[in-house]
Amino acid sequence: MDTLSLTGKELAAAINADTKERTAALAAGMHAPRLALIVANDDPASAWYVNSLRKAAERLGIACERIDLGADATAEQIREELTARSADTSYDAIMLQTPLPAGVSLNDVSSAISADKDVDGVSPLSLGLLAAGLDGFVPATSEAVVELLKHHEIPLRGKLVAVVGRSNIVGKPLAQLLLAEDATVTVCHSRTADLAAVTAAADVVVAAAGRAGLVTGKHVREGAVVIDVGTNEAPDGGIVGDVDAESVRGKAAGLSPVPGGVGPVTTALLMRHVVAAAEKLRG
């Protein structure tokens, strides 16, 4: 079977074109959207990602300011910064970069981001609005998975989707979004007894466990669609996904590449969220 490459570049470009127009309209009203990127680590992968976000923002006319709290910031310092930026009307949007300093968890600090600026949907209130089916910002990566599937016209209604990974920022919110699309959803994780048996029953497999090569050909039934959310560091310094593409290709009907699949759509959706936050806060 020919395996289609489910790239995200076209979709990202379409989203970005719309965002650019909306940003220009805001800027014409003297309100260019402004994003605060809060960083409290000295991780090279994080620095690389922050840099790519800043470039993406710049291309779209979004002001993006990196606020560095240092790798030894305390939970209290991070909360104070998030609270201050939430109250500061010169910012429309806030993103807290991970990893956080040792001993600080996202749950310790995320509630300090006000929901109307929480463009990556990490605060408890944002997660709850999603769970309730109410308006709010959805974690961009999980939204990107659904948007990528829709863009490539993969049906979800009544289909069985296996999500591999149960993180608060990808697996669990993604399950909510897929249920809202009328998919039947199984969430698998490191404690799943027979991962291959569960995923091989699915019409769509989403790999979001953060482990290179976890999902292989034996995890995927002939003709299924596979979305790879992984961004793991490769030995050569590049990034590789959670899917062993070689063994899946030829068996799956479609596979999203890493890089170039979910990633660009995630960035585009984040920037769209920033503009939406600005429109709402200033509109």
Next chain:
Amino acid sequence: MDTLSLTGKELAAAINADTKERTAALAAGMHAPRLALIVANDDPASAWYVNSLRKAAERLGIACERIDLGADATAEQIREELTARSADTSYDAIMLQTPLPAGVSLNDVSSAISADKDVDGVSPLSLGLLAAGLDGFVPATSEAVVELLKHHEIPLRGKLVAVVGRSNIVGKPLAQLLLAEDATVTVCHSRTADLAAVTAAADVVVAAAGRAGLVTGKHVREGAVVIDVGTNEAPDGGIVGDVDAESVRGKAAGLSPVPGGVGPVTTALLMRHVVAAAEKLRG
């Protein structure tokens, strides 16, 4: 195979014994816990349930006040009442009874219940705290399912659990709780293409769809455990679950009865939440 009856009465009694002690301790400090039960319907089943909650509260020494807004209350009136009770320090806990008036959804009003009094965990913030794995009140019915399984020593870690139903107050929060117990969780619903195929693969099936007799013997594999969350009105005026007990008995290793299974545990947990809210608010 002999099918064990997974009753909830023993567990409910144990929870209630603890609650009664804690209530007495609070009452000794002149702070008997107080619950506001907000009703905006003239539904007989709801009236019956409210009455049973009031009796349960009374037996435990919890003051329980029914506040009737009438079946034609508007969303605004309900929100105002919830906001007022949230601010009113003479109440420790708030429960909004369903059904709501025609045209009013739980989502229209639930955010007006402050999370510290939201003992049935229906507000977006409560749902988000659950999704994030943070402290908060969990919807009592979904918590009752997990507690009933634990009480009967049904293992969950690594097991495949099928949840039939994706409501915001049972199916979806239950999926979160089961994931936290390291179960692999599939959420099925009315759009699931082949329900029997999905549920028959599961070690544990939880029927929470609100349809009498939906889960039958063909939905359950030999030796699986079945929890029945349904409370449907029977033609004779009694209540029946979502499980066709006759066809499941002899095949399942265990089945929770209706009534007498999840129900009494749910009520006991609700009352425990009321006392916990009182301890926190007054402690």
